[in-house]
Amino acid sequence: MDTKDKNIEASSSQNRDVDGDPPQITPTDTSRETGNPPRFLIVKRIEGDFARVNPFTIEKNLYGVIGNAKNISKIREGLLVETVSAAQSRCLLKAKKIGEFAVEVVPHNNLNTSRGVIYCQDLLNCSIDEILEGLKDQGVLAVRRIKIKRDGNLIDSPNHIITFNNPVLPKRIKVAFYSLPVRLYVPPPMRCFKCQKFGHTSLRCQEEQICICGKPLHVGSPCEEPLTCINCNGSHSARSRNCPIYKQETAIQEIKVKENISYFEAKKRILINTPTPNVSYAKATSSPPKSDYTSLVDQLIPKIVAAILPLIKQDPPSQTSNIDSEKRKREMSPDFVSLLQEMRLP
Ligand SMILES: [Zn+2]
Ligand SMILES: [Zn+2]
Numbered sequence: 001m002d003t004k005d006k007n008i009e010a011s012s013s014q015n016r017d018v019d020g021d022p023p024q025i026t027p028t029d030t031s032r033e034t035g036n037p038p039r040f041l042i043v044k045r046i047e048g049d050f051a052r053v054n055p056f057t058i059e060k061n062l063y064g065v066i067g068n069a070k071n072i073s074k075i076r077e078g079l080l081v082e083t084v085s086a087a088q089s090r091c092l093l094k095a096k097k098i099g100e101f102a103v104e105v106v107p108h109n110n111l112n113t114s115r116g117v118i119y120c121q122d123l124l125n126c127s128i129d130e131i132l133e134g135l136k137d138q139g140v141l142a143v144r145r146i147k148i149k150r151d152g153n154l155i156d157s158p159n160h161i162i163t164f165n166n167p168v169l170p171k172r173i174k175v176a177f178y179s180l181p182v183r184l185y186v187p188p189p190m191r192c193f194k195c196q197k198f199g200h201t202s203l204r205c206q207e208e209q210i211c212i213c214g215k216p217l218h219v220g221s222p223c224e225e226p227l228t229c230i231n232c233n234g235s236h237s238a239r240s241r242n243c244p245i246y247k248q249e250t251a252i253q254e255i256k257v258k259e260n261i262s263y264f265e266a267k268k269r270i271l272i273n274t275p276t277p278n279v280s281y282a283k284a285t286s287s288p289p290k291s292d293y294t295s296l297v298d299q300l301i302p303k304i305v306a307a308i309l310p311l312i313k314q315d316p317p318s319q320t321s322n323i324d325s326e327k328r329k330r331e332m333s334p335d336f337v338s339l340l341q342e343m344r345l346p
């Protein structure tokens with residue numbers, strides 16, 4: 001057992017599994033209530049999909065309904081549309097037909113929100129519901145209190161994770177008579193409790209159950225040396241924060257939230273930005289079957305960890321929290337479509 005392991009963050013009012021998905025929030029209704037409709041919408045066909053449809057026809061018909069959008073891209077669920085304005089979002093949300101196709105329009109689950117951390121000792125005197133009530137007129141959808149481990153016990157900390165109904169994180173938030181800075185929240189890497197690998201949860205795991213020591217699960221008996229990390233083959237437990245794969249996953253999480261992209265896109269972006277001699281750009285950016293992709297990534301990760309980490313470390317927390325949100329958004333947009341297109345599964 002790796003005694004250096006510490007659970008710095010744990011579940012809060014929403015009982016989030018440490019290895020599980022983040023709590024599911026439903027930005028749709030709340031964001032409509034606050035008069036701030038989501039800007040990333042998915043247009044789904046009621047029957048079938050857009051796979052065998054003329055793209056010129058789709059574009060013409062869509063623009064006929066809402067005018068020119070900022071971005072359109074095809075994703076598995078349908079068409080992902082980034083609108084240019086709140087009014088355009090409202091218009092698209094009401095659409096029932098695009099040309100001859102019956103459709104429904106729903107907000108994208110993750111792209112319409114952002115999460116930040118605020119520090120406030122006084123909030124420890126409030127329940128989570130009271131905090132949410134006090135902040136909801138600023139577009140706050142959810143509040144979680146970060147817990148820390150002290151002497152083996154989990155205790156509440158003054159740090160709170162705030163989910164906003166807007167992909168652009170505000171720089172400050174008003175908490176009663178305080179005006180507090182909002183830091184970008186980077187979630188810890190997601191590690192499966194069943195197979196100990198990163199990037200999925202035990203609920204979706206189809207791998208064999210492995211102990212953190214690298215041996216088959218042994219209930220009731222302690223882990224014995226030698227420890228072998230399932231992720232990097234190093235002599236530490238799969239929970240070790242010194243594991244190069246853990247550090248790599250932390251870097252992926254940071255890119256994911258900074259760029260407002262999916263986990264797989266963030267992982268891919270690291271590969272694209274770090275060409276290796278044995279893998280061509282085309283191979284790294286093609287869409288191989290998922291299993292091939294995973295093994296390709298796993299082979300490359302140890303080689304690129306060293307290149308990525310110094311870059312991440314140069315970015316101190318204060319800069320992270322003060323990231324210019326508008327600039328971030330502008331930088332994100334040109335790559336947005338191509339990344340999503342590349343992401344499509346075969
Ligand atoms: Zn698993
Ligand atoms: Zn063990």
Ligand SMILES: [Zn+2]
Nearest residue numbers: 229232234243
């Ligand atoms: Zn390791």
